[in-house]
Amino acid sequence: MVILHIISGGEVGGSKKHLLTLVNNINSSDIKNIVVCFIKGKLYEEAVSLGIDIRLIKQNKRFDLKIVDDIKQLCEKEKVDIINCHGGRANFIGYFLKKKYDAKYVTTIHSDYKEDYKGNFYKTLIYSNINRLALKSFDYYITVSDNFKDMLIKRGFNKEKIFVVYNGIDFNRKYQKFEKESIIKKYNLPKAEHYITMVARLHPVKNHRFFLKACSMVYKEFNDVVFILVGDGELESELKEYASKLGIKNNVTFVGFKKPDEFIFISDFTVLTSFTESFPLSILESAFYKKTVISTMVGGIPKLIEDDKNGYLIKIGDEEKLYKKMLELLKNKKKAEELGQNLYDKASKNFSIENFTDNYKKIYKSIMYGG
Structure with missing residues (x-):
């Protein structure tokens, strides 16, 4: 069975990690994976370093369809059986490829396509609607949470054609113990006894203003803390200005797009305040380091986080609860550690890389052979 992804x-977040983790770990004698991308970015470079079979077929513009014939030729040469698209741009190409090459077509739904361009009216009007139309042409769908499956069903997609695979990470990898002081020095972080990290691209859908507002409320009562924002994006200057307006600019640090491990390691806990999510890898990375998470109650997150058992779930906009739970964990180290251990126990059991790849194998075989 040959699968073309x-x-x-151009992806730098969860979908990139999802795909590379899948292709690098779905080891099977009867499955061959090939990845095609249109941009020579970080995804391509990381795939090459991992030894993944990735082919760069450059697309000059988003609507450049010349690459469809190039991908068709590759499919014919490699005798591709299943084409798995990831993201709106890939779905668009998949729509046209389906008219020229006979295979099973499946797309992995990493996000809510209606929210991908939140805050940008033009892109939402054009790209989100193009993606919606392209999605209708696929034979099958893989969502990264039950919540996203329900979303597709409500929007008229055939529930019999939708599979669910939750993200997973390697909980057996070597646990790297960092030195807190060296991390502070390495990234020139403000010195404090406590750190709280949020890992999310600086995009409207991640709702950073909600997080920063709660941070300002915490700071009024507990000022020996630094809030770390890991990620880059269009809102950086706006969010820096907002932090300044709230009077916490000296206690908020924007570190840009970085591997989050070191920041999670030095943190008391992490926070995620998104309007919408699938099943973010950032909460699994927090679980790996036994750090609990305070998160909005969205997407598949409640599948892992149980309120007051291994973390805290809050409603979007409930600044009071977010502030109170952040303050509680800052003041109660034992509670934070207990919740972090509980999160690790559940995540390592249910969201391992083995579960992740095994589920994909079953889906591919079901698509190919039925049953």
């Missing part, structure tokens, strides 16, 4: 290549 198509992705734009």
